[in-house]
């Protein structure tokens with residue numbers, strides 16, 4: 053199948069590994085990935101911060117960049133939720149694509165590590181990903197999945213919320229990091245690098261806390277290390 | 279006061295609070311929230327209380343097989359009300375008047391307060407007993423009555439505690455969630471006439487409050503209430519409460535004055551069924567509400583002989599004109615959204631600077647009283663948009679959507695506006711975007727080298743990024759952007 057990748061602006065600039073991992077997994081499964089070069093940002097950040105006009109322009113740009121593509125994948129739950137609500141593009145979060153469209157649960161990955169999974173608010177409540185990401189992770193060879201306490205609790209990122217309400221955001225982050233640390237996992241995986249940048253930034257200040265990782269990177273790994 | 283001792287246990291079961299009585303000043307949400315956050319005990323109490331009640335809610339909601347269709351029906355009924363507001367108000371008024379009630383229309387808070395004050399004066403009453411009501415809090419009725427020399431007496435236990443302390447409620451359903459029992463005993467000793475108990479056992483305190491309130495009920499000439507629902511077809515009012523104090527207020531005094539927001543209407547009596555199932559499970563996590571009073575007009579020789587209904591607008595018909603924001607008027611004040619909100623749990627109710635705290639307050643206050651008033655400008659931003667509130671709302675108010683709508687229609691700081699439009703300008707052109715990614719990459723190169731040993735994140739950054747690094751490390755731009763990787767690996771061949 054020919055699948056167009058919406059990598060997202062954040063991954064493009066800061067976390068290219070998530071995009072590379074998405075390409076790696078899909079190509080390993082025998083699919084062709086396209087990367088429309090005119091893409092940049094879906095407009096979510098502008099819309100949610102209160103800037104409707106630039107958001108609408110970026111949504112139109114994204115719509116035009118992906119015109120004619122029947123299947124679009126993105127390694128970001130929140131961007132997929134935004135695209136779905138505002139562009140009508142046939143966009144899928146990676147786990148939706150793999151399980152619902154391609155019918156795959158075992159992507160042939162090996163990752164011999166203890167992993168805990170944070171479901172992220174958009175994955176949980178906007179896209180209702182349910183157990184799709186953890187179904188994929190459970191099929192990874194060598195991976196031990198450990199439940200995260202209070203998984204449905206927001207990590208406190210919320211885009212500019214992290215700056216505008218720094219104290220409350222920091223308090224929510226501290227609770228998320230404390231829960232992550234109790235799991236004894238080596239990695240904390242999630243479906244959104246925006247949340248992971250925030251959680252990972254907190255975990256970096258915790259002794260012996262799990263390392264943040266996008267779950268696509270785990271699915272792409274076939275050796276001992278990501 | 280049927281199960282007030284259970285309620286006082288619920289109020290106090292949250293541990294001890296070492297907290298000064300709050301002085302509510304007009305400061306933006308973030309400042310107020312940070313101050314409340316500093317109170318570790320308050321945080322522990324709120325965390326424990328909201329967790330208990332949201333677990334309880336989740337359990338009893340899961341028992342109802344048709345919960346989701348019921349939410350859809352309730353939302354549709356409320357939208358029907360908003361679509362036909364003036365017609366249904368006229369129908370309600372006609373039915374209520376035919377049953378012996380007098381109906382008044384109040385355009386705003388001052389108007390409503392003037393009507394109620396005048397009605398109380400007509401009865402030559404020096405005090406009124408009150409049933410917990412958000413509408414009368416919203417208009418500041420107690421303050422208006424006091425200014426006119428009339429003493430309002432709250433009869434809901436938690437409201438009474440808050441009133442005796444000259445404080446403001448911090449939760450819609452559990453207004454005194456921020457008090458512990460020794461504080462309550464001291465308060466009663468200072469402010470409650472005839473209070474002699476020395477113990478701070480919940481049952482003793484509840485008993486003392488019951489004694490005090492019984493005397494008050496029997497002496498009262500006028501009662502003031504709100505309403506949870508108003509049935510347009512029959513002119514009936516519905517009050518849902520859990521202590522029985524409401525039943526006393528509704529039956530003993532000769533004159534009853536109800537202040538009812540116009541959005542409380544339901545078209546038909548049959549609509550009530552769904553709402554009486556949705557409300558207790560959503561608010562207290564109980565399957566059925568303990569005291570539900572439904573009354574219509576006046577019955578000669580039985581109960582109040584004068585019933586005045588003040589239909590309160592106070593901004594509501596204007597909110598109903600906003601195609602997105604109007605859904606906030608579906609709210610039945612169950613407080614489920616407060617109990618699941620991670621921001622409310624940490625900031626507490628006072629940080630919202632309004633009688634409506636939590637997610638519903640963040641969308642209702644700016645719409646009712648203006649986006650630039652008081653805390654209102656900062657309230658739409660007091661959310662991560664996590665969506666937990668929307669999931670539990672029994673009338674399916676898409677709170678995150680309305681928060682975003684209010685952010686988009688409200689005023690914004692000039693510097694932020696400039697930054698956001700520059701960013702979108704860069705992002706709208708692939709050459710500009712690629713150039714920006716490369717500039718960021720080379721700019722960050724020295725920092726990447728410096729931070730490599732510690733995982734490549736930045737611990738301290740200058741303003742404005744210092745707001746980020748105060749609480750967490752910052753990521754750095756990657757050594758190679760995704761699109762450069764793609765070009766190198768997929769386009770060069």
Ligand code: SF4
Pocket residue numbers: 560608609610611612613614615616638667670671672673674675
């Ligand atoms: S917004 Fe919904 S959940 Fe919140 S108090 Fe109102 S009805 Fe309840």
